[in-house]
Amino acid sequence: MKPVSDLRDQVGESPVWSPEEQALWWVDIDGQWLRRHHPATDRTQSWATPERTGCIALHAQGGLIAAMETGLWRLQPQDDGRLDAALVAPVGHARDHMRFNDGRTDRQGRFWAGTMVRDMSLASDAGALYRWDERGLVKVLDGLITPNGLGFSPDGRTMYLSDSHPSVQKVWAFDLDDEGTPRNRRLFIDFNEHPGRPDGAAVDAEGGYWICANDAGLVHRFTPDGRLDRSIAVPVAKPAMCAFGGAALDTLYVTSIRPASPPPEQAALAGALFVDCPGARGLPEAPCKA
Template sequence: MNAELILDARNATGESPVWSVAEQALYWVDIPAKRLHRWHLVDNHSQSWEAPQMLACIARSSDGNWIGGMQSGVFALSPQADGSLSTELLSSVPHAQSDMRFNDGRCDRQGRFWAGTMHLDMAAGRVVGAMYRYNAGQKEPLTPQLTGLIVPNGLAFSPDGLTMYLSDSHPSVQKIWAFDYDIDTATPYNRRLFVDMTAHLGRPDGAAVDADGCYWICGNDAGLIHRFTPQGTLDRSLAVPVKKPAMCAFGGPNLDTLFVTSIRPGGDLSDQPLAGGVFALNPGVKGLAEPVFKADC
């Protein structure tokens, strides 16, 4: 199960990969570079668009464009021919402190957009992160749904949408939780420990759920992507040739390819020259099409 490099992207922080079934293309972001990227499977062509703020997480929208979490709120996004990313603020975010941004995010199975916030200085370990939910047509500022987080990450939903997964990547936490999820009210409840990642290699980063309901999460700092069963048992681990895989997503014509974005840290990279690249793995299972944000609800 060797990892194939599909693009030597050299992303500072490659995150939020989303497979477009209609385009047969992979989209993702480079957060500090403020860029949205696309790689097209058929012709191996890639291109990117520049956003006005750090863009951390994206989801396809039912209106044909995108929705995303940036520094000041949730925005509607539209790639332009000149390489820019047109943005429209949908709802602002009342950050607990200055110097914060969104981090991991995606839609639930019903098409509502969820995303978490963090302080830009991760090393400071400030417990000011929160999870927010944006519903179509919402005009008022976002309201925190879950608080007490440092680096919210690993957001994913079970195939039936009744379980929500969430992690905290900070070295002092390294936990993954499962919640029961009320699909009518979009409310997570009954939080419990799913996996204590201090017992495994790598900090918990971005995640995906496969068609069997198993949870895949990037083991940041360990160069691994772990698969956990719905009971929280480690099933397998796949390696990538970089230390910091950031997030994974299922894609390809049959949704049986696991795409992985990564981080390119500063310093000597002689032992991982492909850091910041985008990789493809054969995980041996199929995934699910990523939910689309329902803009017309």
């Protein structure tokens, strides 16, 4: 696994492949950057964001939908470096100093994102999972500390969600009905039995669940029945989220976090965007329709 460029993020998150542009979008949450990389030209562009952005998704009408601190925003990046940003759905957080964290669209084009208290040391369960579609922004699950690991099975009938806080470290599976209501919550992976904490995830074309093992420098692949299939090493301790991209969707991109004091042997690479070809193929991300 190798770095894509010399660029380093504070908290690299939410990689999303755009088939139309043949480019990868992602964010640096704490650095407040939106980024895009074109592999064909090896060019990376960056746009400053008005707030911390936890996650993004492609939008069916162009541009992006982004879950930030105060709610959901429509983003229209311009080639001259300007970012046109408009708040479309404010969120009423349960307490102060919260923001959105991990999120993505499901197979039907509904956008899902979780919220968290920024200070993880508080272990506050004020976080919640929201769904955004033509009916508006709706809270569908609460009692979360650090929601992460959102993913959807190839048929869209199963939703995966983790809580990556050290006191939880579990991934759950839910049945997802046609209306987007998650039901039948059940334990999918107990990460206390595996290296690392469960961070951002992606699902491949065979239903395999790929999840970054934060603090362990690994990306794990689990089979649809929850068995660990294999692990891929990342040359930094804190991989954050993964996504499939490339023309054939057979390239795995992995964002990472740069801690305040990375180990000396990782200082040059912490915060990098990494790329690998793991021998699996992903699925195109549905654009947000709302």
